[in-house]
Amino acid sequence: MTRYPSRRIAIALLIVVLAVLPAFVHSDYLLSLVDTAGIYAIVVMGLGILLGFAGQLSLAQAAFLGIGAYTSGWLTTNLGWPAWPSMGVAMALSALVGFVVGYPCLRLSGHYLALATIGFGIITQLVLINWKSVTNGSDGMGNIPAPQIGSFVFDTYGRYYYVVLVAVIACAYVGWRIKTTRVGRALEAIRENEIAARATGIDATRYKIIAFVLAGTYAGLAGSLLAHMTKFISPDSYSFDQSVVFLVMLIVGGSASISGAILGAVLLWFLPEVLRPLKTSYIMVYGAAVIAMIIFMPRGLVGVFETLRSRFARRGAA
Amino acid sequence: MINADEVAAAESGLLEVRGLVKRFGGVTAVNALNMTVRAGDIHALIGPNGSGKTTTLNVVSALYRADGGSIRFDGGELAGRPAHAIARLGVARTFQNIRLFGDLSVVENVMIGRHVRTRVGFIGALLPGGATAREERETREKAFELLRFVGLDHVAAAPARSLPYGDQRRVEIARALASEPRLLLLDEPAAGMNPAETDTLVALLRSIRERGTTLLLIEHDMNLVMSVSDRITVLNFGQHIAEGPPAEIARNPDVITAYLGGTLDAA
Numbered sequence A: 001m002t003r004y005p006s007r008r009i010a011i012a013l014l015i016v017v018l019a020v021l022p023a024f025v026h027s028d029y030l031l032s033l034v035d036t037a038g039i040y041a042i043v044v045m046g047l048g049i050l051l052g053f054a055g056q057l058s059l060a061q062a063a064f065l066g067i068g069a070y071t072s073g074w075l076t077t078n079l080g081w082p083a084w085p086s087m088g089v090a091m092a093l094s095a096l097v098g099f100v101v102g103y104p105c106l107r108l109s110g111h112y113l114a115l116a117t118i119g120f121g122i123i124t125q126l127v128l129i130n131w132k133s134v135t136n137g138s139d140g141m142g143n144i145p146a147p148q149i150g151s152f153v154f155d156t157y158g159r160y161y162y163v164v165l166v167a168v169i170a171c172a173y174v175g176w177r178i179k180t181t182r183v184g185r186a187l188e189a190i191r192e193n194e195i196a197a198r199a200t201g202i203d204a205t206r207y208k209i210i211a212f213v214l215a216g217t218y219a220g221l222a223g224s225l226l227a228h229m230t231k232f233i234s235p236d237s238y239s240f241d242q243s244v245v246f247l248v249m250l251i252v253g254g255s256a257s258i259s260g261a262i263l264g265a266v267l268l269w270f271l272p273e274v275l276r277p278l279k280t281s282y283i284m285v286y287g288a289a290v291i292a293m294i295i296f297m298p299r300g301l302v303g304v305f306e307t308l309r310s311r312f313a314r315r316g317a318a
Numbered sequence B: 001m002i003n004a005d006e007v008a009a010a011e012s013g014l015l016e017v018r019g020l021v022k023r024f025g026g027v028t029a030v031n032a033l034n035m036t037v038r039a040g041d042i043h044a045l046i047g048p049n050g051s052g053k054t055t056t057l058n059v060v061s062a063l064y065r066a067d068g069g070s071i072r073f074d075g076g077e078l079a080g081r082p083a084h085a086i087a088r089l090g091v092a093r094t095f096q097n098i099r100l101f102g103d104l105s106v107v108e109n110v111m112i113g114r115h116v117r118t119r120v121g122f123i124g125a126l127l128p129g130g131a132t133a134r135e136e137r138e139t140r141e142k143a144f145e146l147l148r149f150v151g152l153d154h155v156a157a158a159p160a161r162s163l164p165y166g167d168q169r170r171v172e173i174a175r176a177l178a179s180e181p182r183l184l185l186l187d188e189p190a191a192g193m194n195p196a197e198t199d200t201l202v203a204l205l206r207s208i209r210e211r212g213t214t215l216l217l218i219e220h221d222m223n224l225v226m227s228v229s230d231r232i233t234v235l236n237f238g239q240h241i242a243e244g245p246p247a248e249i250a251r252n253p254d255v256i257t258a259y260l261g262g263t264l265d266a267a
Helices: A005-024 A028-053 A061-078 A083-105 A110-130 A157-179 A182-192 A194-199 A204-230 A240-253 A258-296 A300-317 B004-012 B053-060 B083-089 B106-113 B122-126 B130-150 B165-177 B195-210 B222-228 B246-251 B253-260 B262-266
Strands: B015-024 B027-037 B042-046 B068-073 B091-093 B183-187 B214-218 B231-236 B239-244
Touching: A005 A157, A028 A061, A028 A157, A028 A182, A028 A204, A028 A240, A028 A258, A061 A083, A061 A110, A061 A204, A061 A240, A083 A110, A083 A204, A110 A240, A157 A182, A157 A204, A157 A258, A157 B122, A182 A194, A182 A204, A182 B106, A182 B122, A182 B130, A194 A204, A194 B083, A240 A258, A240 A300, A258 A300, B015 B053, B027 B053, B027 B068, B027 B231, B042 B053, B042 B195, B042 B222, B053 B183, B053 B214, B083 B091, B091 B165, B106 B130, B106 B165, B122 B130, B130 B165, B165 B183, B165 B195, B195 B214, B195 B222, B222 B246, B231 B246, B231 B253, B239 B246, B239 B253, B246 B253
Parallel strands: B027 B239, B042 B214, B042 B231, B091 B183, B183 B214
Antiparallel strands: B015 B027, B015 B068, B231 B239
């Protein structure tokens, strides 16, 4: 695999830079933002597999985030489980729910699928609010422990950063491998033309469920990571609005690529921070900026980079 | 070199359609159709517009569900199976209104055609070495080989939708061939082609048959049908009105009546 040596060097450099980043960021607040950006990037990558690769719209990513968070919260605070196995169960349960929800949902398409996923998201949030014996209702759950290895506890944002970084790299790797092999091609075939995909021998229902399960697993992991970072969770974070934000992150970044999902999540997560000096009018500027990005960059940030790169390549060749 | 099994298959037909019925609401598009496609033939399905040709192809490839009758392929029943299972059994197709994976490159389109002949799944994708890398390389090589076969290897990296119409039809044929089908269904492969492109297509169809694939095609270009077909089935109002070699079909009074508007004369 020597086909992209420059790309490999770039990725290696990026990982090195990311690995030493906390040494240069001394603000705990800023580090907490960076950690959250990484966690959201995982949710958006999952949505990228479902919508960007397979072309199936889900507006329930926040619900899966909630399922992951509450699974971790419940197992650690009620059963006294350590964080790592709770994360594993959170992912497994989200995958299972992804399957159970995906199976009937994916017999629907387009608007109907979108509406069904909105319905599922709202139901999930209502369950989190009202199933008080398990979720503690609107009061939320506190004292969720941080993960630890031996006696080393990932209990500061600077330390937790590395947990998130490893998760982001793992998720990006999985997404990239899927995209560049047979499963990813099958998903993209379904997105491009489902009838032709079926006639070509692709079991479209099965592959759509795989995509739905992966999207759920990614969000479940992210929810669990969020719970062990903030130590406190409450149902209001897992709303329909939040699912829409994830969708916008993906579209702005560029839906059919893993790097687009990460870029979109990071950019839109930090944009409000940049706009904070505008005070009350910030949400208006934020909205306008998102609309402008969607109009002027129809293929997302990744599309802009690709255009620039091919332009430079042409100039270099001339 | 022909063994007894092959003779039996040729006599009984690779594809046997018996009493096939397809209704859309109150309209019977295909009505008790019988058709036998012999192994190794280029078989044409012709008939006036609206006679049920495309519907028949769509039922055989399970894009539509049959309302009655049987479709036997190599002795097994196809009716009731999902489309992807039929592709897996060795029936591939192209579409009248081209259905490529437009945003993907030409070579990716053909690689997707290998789906039923490859195995790497989710777990395999995560293990980049060994079997996964080998299969990926073979898939790509096979796709390029097919693009050379249809004469499109020079545009392998281009998005499929950027190709001219005639080339897109050939990408569809390469994608279908990638699944190594025993029966290839072609819905109006020459539509929108100029005479030079049509000549290339005729040569291509013949060389596909030489590779051992049986062809069933729908076509309106009668010169093409008469020159390339071994046998022809003629449909009118969803019913079989004749089946035989081209010379016989050209003389058949029922066929001539159907094409020249016999119902008006009768009235």
